[in-house]
Amino acid sequence: MSIDNSSEAGHKPWAGRFTEPTDAFVEAFTSSVGFDKRLYRHDIAGSIAHARMLAHIGVLSGDECELIINGLKDIQLDIERDEFNWSVSLEDVHMNIEARLTDRIGVAGKKLHTGRSRNDQVATDIRLYLRDEIDLIAAEIKRLQAGLLDLAEREADTILPGFTHLQVAQPVVFGHHMMAWYEMLKRDHERLMDCRKRVNLMPLGAAALAGTSYPIDREFSAKLLGFDGVCENSLDAVSDRDFAIEFCAFASTLLMHLSRFSEELVIWASAQFDFVELPDRFCTGSSIMPQKKNPDVPELVRGKTGRVFGSLMSLLTLMKGQPLAYNKDNQEDKEPLFDSIDTVRGSLRVFADMVPAIEVKHEKMERAALSGFSTATDLADYLVRNGVAFRDAHEVVGKAVRLGVETGRDLAEMSFEELSQFSPAIKKDVFEVLTLQGSVAARDHIGGTAPAQVRAAVQRARDSC
Ligand code: ARG
Numbered sequence: 001m002s003i004d005n006s007s008e009a010g011h012k013p014w015a016g017r018f019t020e021p022t023d024a025f026v027e028a029f030t031s032s033v034g035f036d037k038r039l040y041r042h043d044i045a046g047s048i049a050h051a052r053m054l055a056h057i058g059v060l061s062g063d064e065c066e067l068i069i070n071g072l073k074d075i076q077l078d079i080e081r082d083e084f085n086w087s088v089s090l091e092d093v094h095m096n097i098e099a100r101l102t103d104r105i106g107v108a109g110k111k112l113h114t115g116r117s118r119n120d121q122v123a124t125d126i127r128l129y130l131r132d133e134i135d136l137i138a139a140e141i142k143r144l145q146a147g148l149l150d151l152a153e154r155e156a157d158t159i160l161p162g163f164t165h166l167q168v169a170q171p172v173v174f175g176h177h178m179m180a181w182y183e184m185l186k187r188d189h190e191r192l193m194d195c196r197k198r199v200n201l202m203p204l205g206a207a208a209l210a211g212t213s214y215p216i217d218r219e220f221s222a223k224l225l226g227f228d229g230v231c232e233n234s235l236d237a238v239s240d241r242d243f244a245i246e247f248c249a250f251a252s253t254l255l256m257h258l259s260r261f262s263e264e265l266v267i268w269a270s271a272q273f274d275f276v277e278l279p280d281r282f283c284t285g286s287s288i289m290p291q292k293k294n295p296d297v298p299e300l301v302r303g304k305t306g307r308v309f310g311s312l313m314s315l316l317t318l319m320k321g322q323p324l325a326y327n328k329d330n331q332e333d334k335e336p337l338f339d340s341i342d343t344v345r346g347s348l349r350v351f352a353d354m355v356p357a358i359e360v361k362h363e364k365m366e367r368a369a370l371s372g373f374s375t376a377t378d379l380a381d382y383l384v385r386n387g388v389a390f391r392d393a394h395e396v397v398g399k400a401v402r403l404g405v406e407t408g409r410d411l412a413e414m415s416f417e418e419l420s421q422f423s424p425a426i427k428k429d430v431f432e433v434l435t436l437q438g439s440v441a442a443r444d445h446i447g448g449t450a451p452a453q454v455r456a457a458v459q460r461a462r463d464s465c
Helices: 024-030 033-056 062-080 093-105 118-154 174-199 218-224 234-239 242-268 296-320 328-357 362-370 376-385 390-407 416-420 436-442 451-463
Strands: 159-164 167-173
Touching: 033 062, 033 093, 033 118, 033 218, 033 328, 062 093, 093 118, 118 174, 118 234, 118 242, 118 328, 118 451, 159 174, 159 362, 159 436, 167 174, 167 362, 167 436, 174 242, 174 451, 242 296, 242 328, 296 328, 362 436, 376 390, 376 436, 436 451
Parallel strands: none
Antiparallel strands: 159 167
């Protein structure tokens, strides 16, 4: 879309009380059209609803209303065909569209802004825009979750070491690990839906700050625009951007989760772990090292997380010093919000595409689980079942582990004679609890890593969709 920078390009609707033209740099500095033109569809939808409402209360004639609506629809087509000349001197998306409307349809266009201000107009536009984006993002979270459920089901028996402190802790199944990410995304989705409730309220009718002297019917326009209700205080309606802050808080939490997931994928794809292979189409190479295949996608998602956190900080800082009601500061709400939306959408899309294509290296995972004494807790639990107090059992197993470290073997690789020297409670059946399969199968309660539990968790998740 082209932008006209010349001052002659547009007569400012507010120029009446001014005695000299705006300084050229100030014009560019204060203009937002370069980034708020992406609100055009929602600006036009808001204007159409406002025009219908004005006709409904008799402020516009039916003919004027039709002219306005048709004019706005034509403008939308022009914009979509890239035939709209955006003008910086007309400051923002709202004045650009309104000025073009008047150029096209004459005096009726000048009546559209009756009972309205750009302050309630912009707040309405952002909420409409954000609502649409929230719905797209929610669908993308669901797509990623569906991929995780399939992967979890497929890999419900695949054993890998579970870690704490990035040290081998206890065996878990890969499906259980994937379901952990599923759960985090479930909460992210809930947060997003909760945020949507507060986004989907209509500021229109607040006018500049105090409301308007026309007998407006706000419920009428709210219904046309699909809002759940109206903002109940005009000063609040035009000034607060807490709904955008909430969205960025949601986005930050989601990206924090995706960043952790990314970190695991990067570690797992390394030659040292070698737990997964990411398909070539999600990786890139090195211009100097021919052997390299780099996990760029998760690395970039991890990297992009910072800009979303930054946007949250920008918006919080933007609001914190503002007296009621609208201040021009609020024009700075858009770029952080838009950037967060774009980053969230891009990151979710690439993850939803990539996750089902992750190649799981079963043998590598199992081999890793067989080293690092991952069944040590199982041995301690076994001793407890045979009458040893847990603290004493812990001590016994610690000694067995020390022998393993000194001789370079895991517990299951020791002989019965070696193991039983640490406690008379160790019997010949000890080896049953030292297998990886026995270890995971034993954790057979809701939230545990037993394959049966993972399958049940996948089923519950599918049933609740
Ligand atoms: N471009 C402005 C914004 O983004 C629109 C509202 C401006 N209102 C005003 N009175 N200057 O916030």
